[in-house]
Amino acid sequence: MVVEVKKLVKRYDELIALDHFNMKVEEGEIIGLLGPNGCGKTTAINCILSLLNFDKGEIKVFGEKMTPNSYDIKRKIGLVPQEVSVFENLTVYENIDYFCGLYVEDKFTRKEYVKEAIDFVDLKDYTKFYPKKLSGGLKRRLNIACGIAHKPKLIFLDEPTVAVDAQSRNFILDGIKKLNSEGSTIIYTTHYLEEAERLCNRIIIMDKGRSLVSGTNEELKAMISTSEKIVVGFTEIEEKIVQKMKSIPHVMDIEKIGEDYIIKFENGFNNLANLMEFVEKNQLVYTKLHSQLPTLNDVFLELTGKELRD
């Protein structure tokens, strides 16, 4: 077990930031902490890293209790914080070299590692630039390079793609997969469900400081009653026909959003075929029709009664 968190409680005066939060991370995993802003993702990371005191609970990293003086454990950890945290008056190369040097003393090994990190984040053309001269996306890449240059076994990435363009985001996500394939265990916090779906082997959904559920993408979706949604737009439809649609096998609910109807099905097969049969039988004319498999947002919605992006 790389990280084990049991019943972690963290309070900020009256506010409970972490409410008996649990987490287990196995070696080689990319685990995602998914939840809305303020749900306690960063607080959890800061507690695990011993930056924050906590009120109750137990934290073990690499099988040992984590404390601020656990220097041997710290050697194996890399952090990519949410905010870009680099020296504004050191160049790209100097920043990466400085942070790498806090872990790697041998000059030649460090030089090699720094070069690899620069290649990894593709900042070769910017090594002599100061951070203030870099775009937001490039700064994020530098932030990542400073956290991973020493080849840590465990990497915490705290919302590394916030406020970056799509191109940089893809670049960063691909890079994280590569780091994982090279042997690093990754703990990744995000409020972007697409990122969690795309990247993580296992996802912990958090809300109000609690870990609601944990599992693979498929496992999480299987936990909820909605298995499929079909969006259909009709030219004209009477209310009684809409009510009649509920008799289609496996239909749970029908929601009208604008001109479209979202028909939610519980577990079952042939949902689309059953719907088409209903349409023909009632001589309905449709303008659009497509099927949606459940997303993590649906999981979150069913668990908490609110959208992930609320």
Next chain:
Amino acid sequence: MNNLIRNIIYQGKNTLRDYGFSFWSVIYPLILAMFFNIAFSGMMNMELENIDVGILDGNPIEQVLEEIEFINIHKIHEGQKIEKLDSEEIHGFIDEDLNLIVKKSGVNETIIKEIIEQIKQMQKLNRPFENYDFEADYIVDRNQMASSIIVVFYSLIAMFSTYGVSAGIATVSLIQANLSNIGARISITPLKKKNFLFAGILVSLFLNLAANGLLLLFVKYILKIDLLKNIKYSIILIIIGNLFGVSLGMFIGASNKKSMNTKILIGVASTLFLSFLSGMMGPWMKVVIDEHIPILARINPISIISNNLYRINLLQSNKTLGEGIVFLSIYCLLLIFSSYIFLRRKSYDSL
């Protein structure tokens, strides 16, 4: 050791390339020195000499005058006084009733007159002479423009010797997870906090001393004002002033969670206020402090540095140097110890 050297190099680069440091520690002192020089141009007479005073052998005032380091006593006969005054061998003659005879009106003659007035007042009040600091009065004598302006320059040097305050604040902010993002990042590395702080202190001291050196060279070779005649003691004072500044910065940096800009403002305002009390904005303030709250002049770190710089360089007196160094050292120890109390925490309740 390697880590310490790397930290010194990188923290040094980071500070040196900071525009704030370049301006406030390097350029601003030069501008201010130049401004003072222009403002007081022609009013300075750096060749301050001791004042020659004639008295009759057996005049009881001799004992008092002997205590004043810038007074040269000439024991003469009654018949010699006019001749000595004419030949300017003495600036003034004081008889047994404390009457002053001078041949002309000038700065030195005015100083003798003021000293006699002070002695008369002390006699009236029946206060012992040894409790009176004539040199301090001499420094602030409003009629002695040259020495007043020199006080301003020494206060200026004293103030800038404590400008390590900004670097001290920055160093602390960089290692505290609850004060900066970099602090959080560094806190999760295997780097021990004390190593980073030690490197930061060395860098702050070295760079601020270098900036002070530049200021002194500028004043000496560009403005042609030779302020430091006793280099050895002056350097000791400036170094300890720097250590005080860095310690004060560490304390301000560690003791509260205000923003970096607010802390720098507190640091600069503190040193500026202490400099104001030491007479940098005008010697009249020092007169007020000396008259009403003399203890403040004795404990104000900037006053300690500026007064001692004045004394050791112009009066060739190191009478209060030891006491000043002890006071400043105590301040440094107290500030460093207090900072340590704040900094020893490694986990925080909030970030």
